[in-house]
Amino acid sequence: MKPKIEILEESDFKIRFILKNVSPALANSFRRAMKAEVPTLAVDYVDFYVNSSYLYDEILAHRLGMLPIKTDLEKFNMQNECVCGGEGCPNCQISFRLNVEGPKVVYSEDFISDDPEIVFAIDNIPVLELFEGQQLMLEAVARLGTGREHAKFQPVSVCAYKIIPEIEITEDCTLCKDCIEACPRDVLEAGGDKIAVKDVLNCSLCMECIKVCEQNAIKVNETNNFLFTVEATGALPLRVVMRKALEILRSKAEEMNKIIEEIQ
């Protein structure tokens, strides 16, 4: 059977889908590719010209790194693959400038980007507060990176899956309803003359229902279907993250095939 994706719910920042007919290894590599291999932009280098605020340069640089940047993967190269050879050029990095005086709360929208389309994804994040007489002048340089290098480059925050089980109730069932009582996730219900499965997606495979059943009439089997929950940071749309992750997986698999052929 071919692998298939069935989307359950989708919004700008969260998606829930079922990945069907795949091995646990493929499901996990998909998760890991989304988290650690899809590149995004993040501030990585900051030049401070003036900083008389209450926060140290290092703290501010770290806060800037945390801000998600709207990324256009067509526009930028990874720095180590760029024509400039990793030195830094408009093809692989972008700077954000800031020159403000207090009293003022500095928001992420106050930064002036080199490219008006590449901006901080969420514009009302407070970065710091400047008080009377304090000044901040800096240039923050963002580049592409992957989650493998630093968590700030991750395009997703939550990216997790679980196995969707298959719950089977045999004819030995005496309708004692102990399993319904025991289930912490409210998966089972009494449907007329037998126990029915109400919400299989909610099952956490805790196996409490099996422990409590004296007739051994209930079985919870693992299947090759996985329920994914993915949340975006705003750097990339979720569909792009998923597509890019699969592209990366494919190129890695092809590379592996080539290596194996060379050995033979």
Place this chain on the structure above:
Amino acid sequence: MDVPREESASDFPIRCFSCGSVIGHLYEEYQKKLKEGKSSKEALDELGIERYCCRRMFITHKSVLKELSRFHGAVG
């Protein structure tokens, strides 16, 4: 007890420490809801903060910047 506190949003963490979800832009809204008389639970539910890792970021925030600013101008 839920006592709404006046806390500065300007040094609230941008990301949740544990899961990395972006929460920096929600703290001002959270405070507004507390001021309206809502409990922390109601406010966080309305903002869509589900996990307890992110929820503790809101309810345990104490602004260092605000403390320091009390002495602004007193020294150099």
